[in-house]
Amino acid sequence: SQQGEEDPQALSIQEGENATMNCSYKTSINNLQWYRQNSGRGLVHLILIRSNEREKHSGRLRVTLDTSKKSSSLLITASRAADTASYFCATVSDSNYQLIWGAGTKLIIKP
Amino acid sequence: SAVISQKPSRDICQRGTSLTIQCQVDSQVTMMFWYRQQPGQSLTLIATANQGSEATYESGFVIDKFPISRPNLTFSTLTVSNMSPEDSSIYLCSVAPGTSNYGYTFGSGTRLTVV
Numbered sequence: 740s741q742q743g744e745e746d747p748q749a750l751s752i753q754e755g756e757n758a759t760m761n762c763s764y765k766t767s768i769n770n771l772q773w774y775r776q777n778s779g780r781g782l783v784h785l786i787l788i789r790s791n792e793r794e795k796h797s798g799r800l801r802v803t804l805d806t807s808k809k810s811s812s813l814l815i816t817a818s819r820a821a822d823t824a825s826y827f828c829a830t831v832s833d834s835n836y837q838l839i840w841g842a843g844t845k846l847i848i849k850p
Numbered sequence: 851s852a853v854i855s856q857k858p859s860r861d862i863c864q865r866g867t868s869l870t871i872q873c874q875v876d877s878q879v880t881m882m883f884w885y886r887q888q889p890g891q892s893l894t895l896i897a898t899a900n901q902g903s904e905a906t907y908e909s910g911f912v913i914d915k916f917p918i919s920r921p922n923l924t925f926s927t928l929t930v931s932n933m934s935p936e937d938s939s940i941y942l943c944s945v946a947p948g949t950s951n952y953g954y955t956f957g958s959g960t961r962l963t964v965v
Contacts, residue, residue, distance in 0.1 A: 772953050779889070779940050779961060781856070784953025827892060829954075836881055836946045838954060840892045 743828055743841035751847040758815045760844040762828030763808075769833045771804055773813050776825045776843075785813075785826075818848045852877050852945050856957025863933055863964050870929045871960045873943035878923035881946040884916070886939045887959075893942065899926050933964045 743764045752758055764771070770789045774782040788795045788804045788811065795802045801814040815822055825845050829838040853876040863869050873882065881900055885893040896916055897905040905918040919927040930937050943957040 769950055774953070774956075779887070779959065781854075781942060781956040781958040782893075782944075784851075784955070787951065787953050789951075831950065837883070837895060837898070838893075838944075842892050845890075 743830065743839060745826075745828060745841040745844050747844060748842065749845045749847070751849060752818060754818055754820055754848050754850050756818055758818050758822070758846055758848075760813045760826055760828075760846070762811045762813070762841045764811075764828075764830045764839065764841070765809065766830075766832060766839075768806070768830040770831050771802075771811050772829050772831070772838070773800075773802060773811075774827045774829060776827065778824075782827065815846075818846075820848050820850050822846060823848045851947065851952060852879055852955045854943060854945065854955055854957040856943055856960060858960055859958060860961040861963070863962065865934050865964055867933055868929055868931045869933065869962060870927050871941050871943070872927050873925070873957050875924045875945055879945040880923070882920065882926045883944045883946070883954075884918060884926075884928045885942040885944065887942060888939050896928070896941075930962065933962075935964045938962055938964045 745762050772787045773785045776782045786797045788802050799816045804811045825843050827843045828841040855874045857872050884896040895908050896911045897907045899905040899918045899920040901920050901923050917929045941960045944954050
């Protein structure tokens with residue numbers, strides 16, 4: 740159930756800076772989703788972008804999708820200490836409901 | 851979106867014993883998923899559990915080791931049987947949304963340590 744790659748594996752930035760994480764996948768998709776996980780707890784859904792969309796915004800989050808390159812990016816603007824977490828991308832295909840996961844990016848926001 | 855109550859949140863167990871993890875959903879859902887997450891790693895799907903049918907297990911996971919119950923549309927259990935230290939992990943349940951326009955919901959996870 741894991742086919743994607745994310746980079747960077749870890750990212751440490753100062754509070755107030757922007758954080759960008761990238762995700763690549765291998766097969767055709769119906770949609771791509773981003774999740775946040777705090778300290779090994781449950782995952783929280785952040786944003787979903789469909790295969791026919793190129794960009795989507797939600798608050799301080801901006802997601803882009805390039806289906807020709809099979810890649811996506813998540814931008815968190817004006818980062819806060821509370822954004823410290825692991826971020827995962829996951830794709831869903833047209834053929835089944837299984838989530839295919841990226842490897843994750845561990846984000847640390849330094850106060 | 852659905853809300854999932856997952857229990858226990860953590861446990862420390864002796865090798866050779868079994869632990870049953872429960873997930874209760876506040877609404878009826880068709881598809882439930884069980885994952886394992888090793889420390890610092892991504893999620894690995896153990897099985898898909900649909901009500902009224904046998905769970906479908908992924909490669910590397912077998913029913914004897916990870917029996918799953920799905921008695922109705924709001925509840926499921928995963929048992930980790932005959933545990934060894936290699937089973938120490940976080941176990942998560944998840945449900946799919948009703949349509950493809952929404953994200954999946956996850957339980958808060960069970961942190962299992964086998965000693």
